[in-house]
Amino acid sequence: MQKVAFSTAIMTLLLLITTVAPRAQTPISSGALHCIPLQEGNRTIGFRLREGERMLADVLFHAHGALYATRVQTRENQLLFSGFRTDGTWEIGDDAVVSVSFTQGNPYPQVAFRIPVKRFSAVVWEATHGKQPLHLFACSMPGAPIFHQRGWVIPTPVIDDHVMHGAFGTSSATIVSAWSPDWMYAPAIGAYPMPVVGLWKPDEGKYIAYEFFDARLTDHSERNLGSTYCWQSGQAKQFFCLTLPYGKPYNQLRYPQDGDLFASRFRIIYHSSLRYEDDPNRFINEYIWTTYRQRLTSAPTMNDLLWLPREYRLERFPTPALGRLLYRTQNDPFSLDGNLESYGVDWDSPIDFVYAQKNQQAIAGLHEDLAQLAKLAQRFTVNGEECVAWRKPLEGDWRPQFGKNVPTLHNVNNWLIALAFLDAYRNERNAEWLPILDGVVRWSKYTLYTRNCYPDVPAAMFAW
Missing domain, CATH: 2.70.98 (Beta-galactosidase; Chain A, domain 5)
Structure with missing residues (x-):
């Protein structure tokens, strides 16, 4: 030394x-x-x-x-x-x-x-x-x-x-x-x-x-x-x-x-x-x-991103795409086959886009998925406050090599799922979704940390 x-x-x-x-x-x-x-x-x-x-x-x-x-x-x-x-x-x-x-x-x-x-x-x-x-x-x-x-x-x-x-x-x-x-x-x-x-x-x-x-x-x-x-x-x-x-x-x-x-x-x-x-x-x-x-060292006046190779530069904003919110895992090296999962939605407002386009097929699929997610939501009380969160995975477990008790409520997908409810509410004003949104906001206060940011390494250092 x-x-x-x-x-x-x-x-x-x-x-x-x-x-x-x-x-x-x-x-x-x-x-x-x-x-x-x-x-x-x-x-x-x-x-x-x-x-x-x-x-x-x-x-x-x-x-x-x-x-x-x-x-x-x-x-x-x-x-x-x-x-x-x-x-x-x-x-x-x-x-x-x-x-x-x-x-x-x-x-x-x-x-x-x-x-x-x-x-x-x-x-x-x-x-x-x-x-x-x-x-x-x-x-x-x-x-x-x-x-x-x-x-x-x-x-x-x-x-x-x-x-x-x-x-x-x-x-x-x-x-x-x-x-x-x-x-x-x-x-x-x-x-x-x-x-x-x-x-x-x-x-x-x-x-x-x-x-x-x-x-x-x-x-x-x-x-x-x-x-x-x-x-x-x-x-x-x-x-x-x-x-x-x-x-x-x-x-x-x-x-x-x-x-x-x-x-x-x-x-x-x-x-x-x-x-x-x-x-x-x-x-x-x-x-x-x-x-x-x-x-402390001062920050540059302007971020310089000119070093980025051309293929990594954004030429145009992509068209938002909304798929189904729920899926079953198959041949996944990390999750057991048949797990029920939901990623939620990205931050580029795909739900607002399908409503703006009046895409009734996508909206009908969204309604179906939100109804199932509402049933799968776990409701519990922390310090007298009613909270809502979704287990990751929604159903099933991780493969055995990742240890015990991997499924958790402390995962980032909670907010991506809640974002789907929020975006849908903004377009429909369905009052049935408000208690879910309120519960997720309350859980945000008590969650303290997230664990399963990456399913392949649930305790990895870069996953906190």
Whole structure:
């Protein structure tokens, strides 16, 4: 593993150790937000974030106590953890340090760390911890249905057991790790479009995450770190963390090498009222724009698409075509024969077109399909609100190699089917379709994620 160079922030942190006189160990605060060291006997195992009297989260140096500090000092608006020790399953350098700081102009605490791996043996590690990555900064949110990583909202087993425990084989199990069905994959944070990892619990409005934008926009020191989610590991449950290093490939277990140095920084961002109708990506993007706007690369004034080969250029708008909305699968390599499916309609308004053309044959077929889809719609209640959605597939199942529990209500075709009802309603004003449309709108609030965007790889990374 290539050594990570000291960043300016890390050098400043180390300078503070020797130049600023420490005070006794006390919590640090910024307004109503407090950061409190977590003690376990004579060990400091992490820190707690509290907003007023409400606990936000505990952040542990390691989920099982394989890393702890023996010294904690308070310096201005900074907690400094040092004198790090391990549980004996690996060796850490004497100059390891972690700081938590409040800085002017940003309400969220910054965590900076320098973790030198002196010696690591896979045999010794696995004898105690089994097959799992060396990880830092474990943060648990029990009951959180959404793992938010690199901009994707990924379901945890709280809401969808398929992704981690139902999918298997190279064709499907791409987000679950190869070392355990209770761990997700551990991609490189340096490759994230949005360098953020966290958990979201919308029924309580809770969201907490680590963001690495400052590192991304300066020294890129996050590049050797990974992040992941763990459903359960011993007594530790439902937490996200950083991995040292990232998986390579991303769902494969990889350990650090002797002498590796991991040094970077992130901010712990949180929201106390991010609910079903909200969006963590919108929250993050607004935060990015507010905090880092002056450091972001500007967009070009005009998109240049002249590089497109001629055959990919649109010469004229195609004539909208409306086929039947329902079909049976046959000789499909992914779905079982005889599945009943519906794609819905495209966004080029084919239904408006057939009404404008007074194509009575197509309109009659549409009526027949909508009547059947109305019967196939699943009606259910979430938080007292009546919702409507369609199972994918409508009838049948996937082929066995894709694992268990592939059929789902969390699929994009819900809205393409609903679009057919909406377009038909716009032309006919059939009041019988309104409860279906209202139900789909309500389901849009609670769906949180989609899974089966692509039937061939229902848990694939590009399908979220």
